[in-house]
Amino acid sequence: MNSIKRYRLTFLFLFVAFGLGFWNPEFGRSMATMTGKNFRDMLGVLPPIFILLGLLEVWVPREMIIRHLGEKSGTRGIALSILLGAAAAGPLYVAFPVAVVMLKKGARFANIVIFLFSWSTLKIPLLLFEATALGWRFTIARAAVNLPAIILMGFLVDRLIPNEEKEELRQRQLAAEAAQAM
Amino acid sequence: MFTVFLYLAALGGLCYSYTKDHQKTKKSLLIAKKAFLNIFPEFSAILILIAIVLTLTPPSLIQALVGGQSGATGMLITAIFGSVTLMPGFIAFPLAKSLLDVGAGVQQIVVFISTLMMVGFITAPLEIRYFGKRYTLLRNSLAFLYSFLAAVIVGRLIL
Incomplete structure (x- = not known):
């Protein structure tokens, strides 16, 4: 429950983004591309960074x-x-x-x-x-x-x-x- | 390329750590998982927010305010923004990248990153409680001024 609560903002922004996308498909496309690209870039690289961070912390x-x-x-x-x-x-x-x-x-x-x-x-x-x-x-x-x-x-x-x-x-x-x- | 290097470094580090101490390695993985899950909610929210804001803001406005031609005024804007906001690197860097993509100036972005990291307006009361007023004022104002210097030098180095 607590963890879902922490995603409130995410859902709110998603909601806003979808609203804007319906209102103006051009905006929708731009936002979808940008969000998708950012997520791909970041999620691809985060796991090893966090593993290194954990190792530093311990050693x-x-x-x-x-x-x-x-x-x-x-x-x-x-x-x-x-x-x-x-x-x-x-x-x-x-x-x-x-x-x-x-x-x-x-x-x-x-x-x-x-x-x-x-x-x-x-x-x-x-x-x-x-x-x-x-x-x-x-x-x-x-x-x-x-x-x-x-x-x-x-x-x-x-x-x-x-x-x-x-x-x-x-x-x-x-x-x-x-x-x-x- | 860089990502491959990171994965290799993490994998190598893990293997080496595991041969030295199983328990510590396990603990480090737990820390990593916790740290990741800790940032993920805000992280995902901010990536969407960046996309919304940048889609709604015309690039020409960003260029006029903090573009490469905005000079000292643009740097002052990003310096103030960086000093008064409190955001972790995992949010700041994607934001900086997106701003650069739509035409913000390199120097202006360096000022933003430097002040964000080194100048803490919101955390100042906490810092005063630990180290006193004189120290806090000194450290923060030095860092504020230095951010401009750093921007000029870094700008020269990479442009």
């Missing part, structure tokens, strides 16, 4: 990586932050709690920002999907420009936020954790 040990992201983690820390974000799945707001864990475990602030940006733009499943829809050239060009940019922005944000404020954020999250534990 990339988040907790372990987070321990290697501290103040002195340097280039390796940056690389791991990018990897951690890229191997993820889900929208950006799912990344916030992970970033909080990084903060609590003492990760360098730049690494946290880099991780969040990497999560939002360099996610591997997302890149695969982008390449399917928009082509490899487009996807690679965008990723190549984004990669140096997110590192730069990570350090810029790190610089522009005073150290006391970062420490305060960390303490607050730790306090929240302690409060939850009680």
Whole structure:
């Protein structure tokens, strides 16, 4: 029942599309072709993307990586932050709690920002999907420009936020954790 | 070609994973299935909606608003649209593709994708709760400005 409910919008749009199609067969043809083509393109390519996504989820040990992201983690820390974000799945707001864990475990602030940006733009499943829809050239060009940019922005944000404020954020999250534990 | 590569990668990954750990492989397939079923309702709805909207909107209007000749104004339109909307990639990319097909400009579409992914107007309150106002404002405004830069560079690279 619940699952059928989730298709409400689909049925609504189908209904609208059929109405428009009866009213103007020209529109109907155009919509049918476009919808059919989009479905074929996407459904053909989604299964392997989702399988890869599942594999990433199971095999990339988040907790372990987070321990290697501290103040002195340097280039390796940056690389791991990018990897951690890229191997993820889900929208950006799912990344916030992970970033909080990084903060609590003492990760360098730049690494946290880099991780969040990497999560939002360099996610591997997302890149695969982008390449399917928009082509490899487009996807690679965008990723190549984004990669140096997110590192730069990570350090810029790190610089522009005073150290006391970062420490305060960390303490607050730790306090929240302690409060939850009680 | 690309699809074949994807299927091979997924199959190879699965086989390798299975030789290492049966349980984890099973779990990964369950995650994959769940994630797929999770998006499918919205996904199918949006594909139909895209077809309806694009059929009703004359391509000339889209070209005038966000076409290749619309320049900075077109980029600003797509930037605002990308910043305030919240949509996952599986919806955004087919939409971007359809818009490009009817004559939207590459740079305008790159701005749209970049802001959509990196700037979160709706999620800002959540981000503030986690990391504070200063950080949220900084990260989002940097990302907003950067999206234009990215569009110009990507446009140069692929056009």
